[in-house]
Amino acid sequence: MAKQKKVTVEADATTRAILEHWDHIKPNDRIAHLVRDLARGFTRSLQTRLADHGVSFGHWIFLRAMWHKDGVTQRDLAVQVGLTEPTTHTAITKMVELGYVSRRRKAGNLKKQYIFLTKEGRELENKLVPLAQDVNKVALEGIDDETQKIVRNSLLTMIHNLAVDEALSLADGKKIPSTRSLGIRS
Template identity: 30%
Template sequence: MTVEFNRETSFGWMINVVASQASKQLDSALKPYGLTAALWPTMMCLWEKEGVTQREIAEKSKVENSTTTRTLDKLEKLGLVERRNDPHSRRSFRIYLTKDGHHLKEKLLPVPMTVNQHLLNPLSTDEQQQMLLLLQKMIKGM
């Protein structure tokens, strides 16, 4: 029996469309601040907790360590983060927000909430909660 691909019932295709749209909207909203959707997870991690290692940021934001290196380089050039020597390891750094990085938090935290709400708008409140719970369950299972 041959199974035919139908994009309208393909989870992968649909989740990719939603993720792509979310990324475009987030990029557009962050552009005035010199940021992109790719830089966002690292900023979120640091607003939650500073003084973490690059590896901890990569794990928490679910991206490769090499991607996190490039992200931190960009954020450092923007003057939003700084690397400080790790007192426990000569080969690693601890990552901290700069004054400018701290100041962006209150301005930017509402941005993804607005994007998320726009994307979830076609769903009822119960469907939105169910969608989030199901996605959380999937992520925990990865």
Template identity: 35%
Template sequence: MGTESRLTKGRAAIDDGLRGVGAKDQTIAYLVREAHRALSADLQARIAQYGVNAGMWRFLRVLWEEDAISQRDLSDRVGMTAATTVLALDRMEREALVLRVRDGKDRRVARVHLTAKGRRLREKLLPHAAEVDAVACTGLAPAEVALLKTLLTRMRVNVGTYGALAQRKPAAPRRRRPPAG
């Protein structure tokens, strides 16, 4: 099938998909969520053959950019709770993808190191992520893709700056009760 034929077929599928979407489902949040779900499902289907799930993927992406990061910083960068991070890293250690090592200067800090196996996955998995992006951007001009990235980044910053969570006042420190007795 030629490129033009695939584009025509793709546009028809988009039109068919939009026919079933009600006006209330046209909010930006809904559309972004549905796009994220579709992208995540496609990526998961592609990387499952390597024993990697979507949660592990997020941690690997950060570690490929900065190895030996503290477990807390890794959790913050991925946007996961500490408990979720522990569970994911436990599995990644069992799969020999990472190793947690106590920091030599501060034993309270655990640093997460990629193993050779974890580093090798980069060359195997990143092409799959690029394929997912390519499929998602089928029919979009390069300028449209660049604009989409700019707009999504701006929206993320806006929500982080002006959204409800950003506007919440930090909780007051808890007062300690005096010991009983």
């Protein structure tokens, strides 16, 4: 196992709480909590870098997906990034205002609107992807290649296992409720 580099830095309350939890309170807490805090750390680290370019993390998610597959419907984009259609609609509307994407209809299909990157949206890829690569580099510092391979394979296995579990639950008629519906008392 790679040795952790201990560095003393001035951290905000959220970061201090996370570090306190893992260093002292519950260092052997569930993997789900560990992964959640790890994901939060990745997100916050990338957010600080994206802010230098005036791009929100929410827009990054959609841009990243569209750099891989452009010209998709709003519904397809929502599915691709794992967010709801209303959330996607709000983000895309703002991204149109910012000049990152445009909405267009394809010939022969006047019903559906497709989302396309603009020149500016496409050019952001060369500026922003290195920021994400930098975050990964920071996160993996001090972890040897073999351990990285084990971690990657383990995470991919967990993703697969949870996707199968979700599919089985949905096949049994269970649904993933919206946060809004759970907040309503009967």
